[in-house]
Amino acid sequence: MVIDGPSSSSIMAAIQATSNSTSSTTSSSNHHRQHRIGTSSVSEFYEGKTVFITGGTGFMGKVLLEKLLRSCPGVSKIYLLIRPMKGQDAHERLQQLLSSPLFDPLRKERPQDLRKVLPIEGDITQPELAITASDRAMLERSVNVVFHSAATVKFDEKLKLSVTINLLGTRRLVELCKRMDHLEALIHVSTAYCNCDRTEVTEVVYSPPMDPERVTTLVDCLDEPLVDQLTPSLVGNRPNTYTFTKALTECWLREHCEGLPLVIVRPSIVLSSAGGPMKGWVDNWNGPTGIIAAAGKGLFRSMVCDPNKTADLVPVDMVINLMIVSAWRVGTTKPKELQIYNCVTGQRKPITWQQFIDLCFKYMRKHPFSDVFWYPNGSVSSNRTLNTFNWIFLHWIPAHIIDSFVWLTGGRPIMVKIQNKLTKAASCLEYFTTQQWQFNDENVRNLVSTLNEVDKEVFCFDVAKIDWNKYIEDYVLGIRRFIFKEERTSLPKARRQMSKLYWSYRIMQVVSVLLTWHFLTTRYAPLRRLWTSALHFLMHIASMLPFV
Template structure:
């Protein structure tokens, strides 16, 4: 049967169907909700699981969610669509997800598509907490899905690094490091100290509790989904939006976004990486379009087994960590932040010892010096704590910035070929079409705008401030060299004459610095 080029099979599939989403307030969850409302406008209802947080109940948190920047277009063009979003009070760490009996009856009778993206993504989360969210939380959701007679698709969001102990990762379900039930039993009866001491042995050749528990969750799905129509989407490192809902939109400082901001502020000046290793980044809207398409394909084609989709970029549009440094750093100088700690500089290192030495001189010493100045002026000392937090973050990222994986993505390519007519554009997720330099320019501008809340109109002032910081950076460097020269080298008559000549030239330069700074 021929498809009308202007007709969307996927949008038609979602027509009059209700969707249930966990993790709707997260980075990916926000984009998923917005995309469904905008591109599947005839969807019946979108139920979102929201827990009470910071004194706000589910309804208040929903209002907070819908007031974010990415829903601006819908608020202006079709505000009634927002009424389709229904807050469900609950908590993934509670039995039956903490959902009331009336809400549970509503979900089980009305929902036909479920997206499970709720998880703790902290790399350093205690194992017990990570198991509670990522493994037991998945079990609780599956139990509810078994009660949904209309269910046609359950899409579980995992991570491409669930099996990062391998170098080549296919779109397959691998045997877990240990039975999920054994880990669940252990965290239920062992005390926190015992679990924490045992954690390194359990993790084995995996770097953190996040990747470990995500692997367990995949295995649990296999064991407990039964005949449920399940598919697993494994995104790699999820980054700012590529094309929609706003170019460069991002709302957190995880992963590369944190590196961009810290480098642009002049705080991050060195970290360990492998310049030749591929950086497997994937824009958030690419992941969301794939997830929506996977639900459609799972429901309409009804595969005989759980299909896995590696949502990755490395095999089809590779970029290395060295490429990112080369492309992104000049952009940080072209689009500087309005407030910076130091003039952006430094570079990433491939030798651990050299990186440690540079950390001491470029991070630790300036942090203590700055805090000492703050103490002398009666102000709060913050930079030592900032650098301690930064070093923990970069240490957690080292596993991913110094290694490379080969992810197969045949199922993703197959699904691209399944899209017809308007769906090719509306639900586009072909990473081969992305132009990395353009994307990184949008990424830097988006981080500046959506995280730092700095509009493009502030760029002239920011660039002027950057020039002043550059001159200060050079002056400080000169004074340090002067101290070394004066203390150790200014011993001979020829050296003193050379010093007088250089001093004369520097005085002439300093006389014109104000004019340069104000240009």
């Protein structure tokens, strides 16, 4: 799940396929031959293939696009569904996307491959995806593989829009896919948390919370204010419209996609990339990233979280590798059953929220951000009363003091506004940081076993290989470089500032303890006598020590 979102770049250097075959199936003997000579079966599957991607301008979409271009060099064309925005048409948005640092290695080594990427102007919220008749006809006769990652991942999205994008958008895409003459794989990106009303989640589609058709009709017929009033009762025991509509979508797909080569991939909480071409690549503030970035700046110090619960975090490039491989698998084996993959880490490579937070603070002090407001530190607790106390004294009061000073000096106060946004973001995460799920990932493990050694390396999605220490260090460096746009040359200055903040923080701690003790001892005689006795005892011990 990409938490906004819900949810990261590709893993290995590009490989050169040795076969020119464009067949959609791979014989057993050919598979063994490839294994012996060290080629990639997955890469060869994409030889001459045409790919269509929705959500290509998003976080996961960019990583998918880069990985296909870099590690499947034989791919013929990649079409991206791109919605025109005010002042930018689809072609301009594509050029902006390809100018991302993520594509720098490709731009340097194989710039011609970027010409394989072509925009399709459209809109997931509109009938027929707002694609022109000529473009639809072209897609229907040429596309072999479809990756559907377009979705709204905002937790507080209004139900009407969430249904329109996540459910109706998927339905419109499926209608297009059913008209594709050479479709070999349709990969739908869901979320591991679409069944968060269960503590144990296996790789099956569960009964819907409500009939998808009924919900669609309801939001279609009613005015938005009335839908907003009904949302809590419709969503039920799920935490938000995102998980609710994702569950509805899975159920609709199960009922209406018979005959389509469909795969559902369910990532958990998606963070930065673990591998190449840029370790730690992340380009948004979604989910934990915004909170961690604020904590690194010294702006956020407390949130509701059960520190002992498992934080099911997964690198974006491992999710993308699983998607690419699952398309190969369904395209070459043509299974009759719907394939579902839970892309998670909680079973094979668990890490608790406390471990995750401690490692983040460790590396934010080792590789500090520039212009830090205060020494990065903080705590998490499932005790809401304690968190409210911390929020008042560590967030709310300091923010008002800073804004008052800024206002008096003629500046524009923004700290209270920032704190309000951070508090809202933290509250969206509470449901996921105070509970724990057991996600079964047997299908993912079995898929790993079908790969040859080259593909296991190039398209790695074996989460057991994650080194959390190294990964989180790269994650922090990625936030520094790609979110805050800070170069490594700024690190020495940032470290000097961090050293000053550290000693200021320690001095303030000592002063606070002394003032508190002084306040208590002046009012309570027993404490004062205890303090005096302790001082006399220490002086006595000191007098007995031999002089050197």
